[in-house]
Amino acid sequence: MRRADRLFQIVQLIRGRRLSTAAFLAERLEVSQRTIYRDVADLQHQGVPIEGEAGVGYRLGAGFELPPLMFSQGEANALVAAARLAQAWLDPGLAREVEGALGKILSVLPPAARLAAESQALYAPMVGLDARAQATLQALREAVQSCHVVQIDYADVQGRPSLRRLRPLGCFYWGKVWTLSAWCELRNDFRGFRIDRIAAFTVLPERFRQEPGKTLADLLRQVEDERNCWAADAPLECAAAPGADGRS
Numbered sequence: 001m002r003r004a005d006r007l008f009q010i011v012q013l014i015r016g017r018r019l020s021t022a023a024f025l026a027e028r029l030e031v032s033q034r035t036i037y038r039d040v041a042d043l044q045h046q047g048v049p050i051e052g053e054a055g056v057g058y059r060l061g062a063g064f065e066l067p068p069l070m071f072s073q074g075e076a077n078a079l080v081a082a083a084r085l086a087q088a089w090l091d092p093g094l095a096r097e098v099e100g101a102l103g104k105i106l107s108v109l110p111p112a113a114r115l116a117a118e119s120q121a122l123y124a125p126m127v128g129l130d131a132r133a134q135a136t137l138q139a140l141r142e143a144v145q146s147c148h149v150v151q152i153d154y155a156d157v158q159g160r161p162s163l164r165r166l167r168p169l170g171c172f173y174w175g176k177v178w179t180l181s182a183w184c185e186l187r188n189d190f191r192g193f194r195i196d197r198i199a200a201f202t203v204l205p206e207r208f209r210q211e212p213g214k215t216l217a218d219l220l221r222q223v224e225d226e227r228n229c230w231a232a233d234a235p236l237e238c239a240a241a242p243g244a245d246g247r248s
Contacts, residue, residue: 003039006031010039011048011060019057071109076117079105088124089173091138129178133196137171139203140180140195144168147207150182153200154193161199162186167208169216171195183214190219 001009006029013028014020022036029036040058044050049061071079083102087095106114129137143150150168155161166182169190177194184191212218 001029007039007043010036010043011050014050014058015060017059019052019059021057022055025058071105071113073113073116076105076109076113077120080117080120081122084122085124089129089178091129091134091141093138094141129195133178136198136201137178137195139201140168141171143203144170147209149204149206149208151202151204152193152198155197155199157197164191164193165204166191166193167214169219181216181219190222 009029010025013025022033022040025036026033040050050058051061052058080102083098086098090098106117109117140150148168150166152164152166153161154164163186165185166180167185168180168182170181172179172181172192177196180193180195180198182191182193183189
């Protein structure tokens with residue numbers, strides 16, 4: 001890679017993350033950390049507002065912009081493929097946004113590149129979620145974003161019904177199904193619910209605050225701790241990880 005290209009890539013990588021360490025940049029660009037230190041110093045000398053220092057990490061100062069970039073053919077192909085796959089399994093709202101974004105991407109490509117991207121023999125037949133599950137997913141995703149409490153009528157894997165008040169934290173895709181991870185007020189703990197097993201739901205006007213011990217970050221830490229517990233061959237001491245029909 002030419003040095004000019006490497007400097008450009010450093011700026012791109014730094015501006016795409018909150019904090020980028022020299023070790024991360026060196027690994028991505030396949031150079032030494034010493035080279036990264038030297039390149040960052042040169043960029044700073046040229047007026048690029050890179051904040052931070054060696055041993056801590058770097059970030060890009062506010063207000064710095066690069067001109068619009070043209071996608072490479074490989075990048076355009078990848079974006080078209082990802083959009084086709086996503087549209088089959090997203091809710092209607094996000095699927096429309098993907099379609100709009102894809103149109104903007106294709107519109108800036110040269111004609112030959114656009115034709116090549118659109119003619120890829122890679123498709124995602126629309127056999128994903130049914131209309132009811134799509135509507136449920138969209139409403140729950142929006143409730144996650146707005147921090148609204150939801151109430152659901154749910155049937156677990158044994159068909160046992162229950163009525164739950166939840167603090168929705170995130171929607172997770174597992175290849176063929178979506179699940180909602182939430183703080184369950186009935187169990188006073190994290191739980192996972194398959195979207196396709198939610199018989200009915202209501203988004204309540206009540207909103208919840210992010211309380212310590214009940215957030216998505218807390219859930220992810222718990223899942224990681226349980227994974228480590230199983231890896232240590234101590235399954236009897238580990239709770240079931242919250243997922244599709246885990247704990248009821």
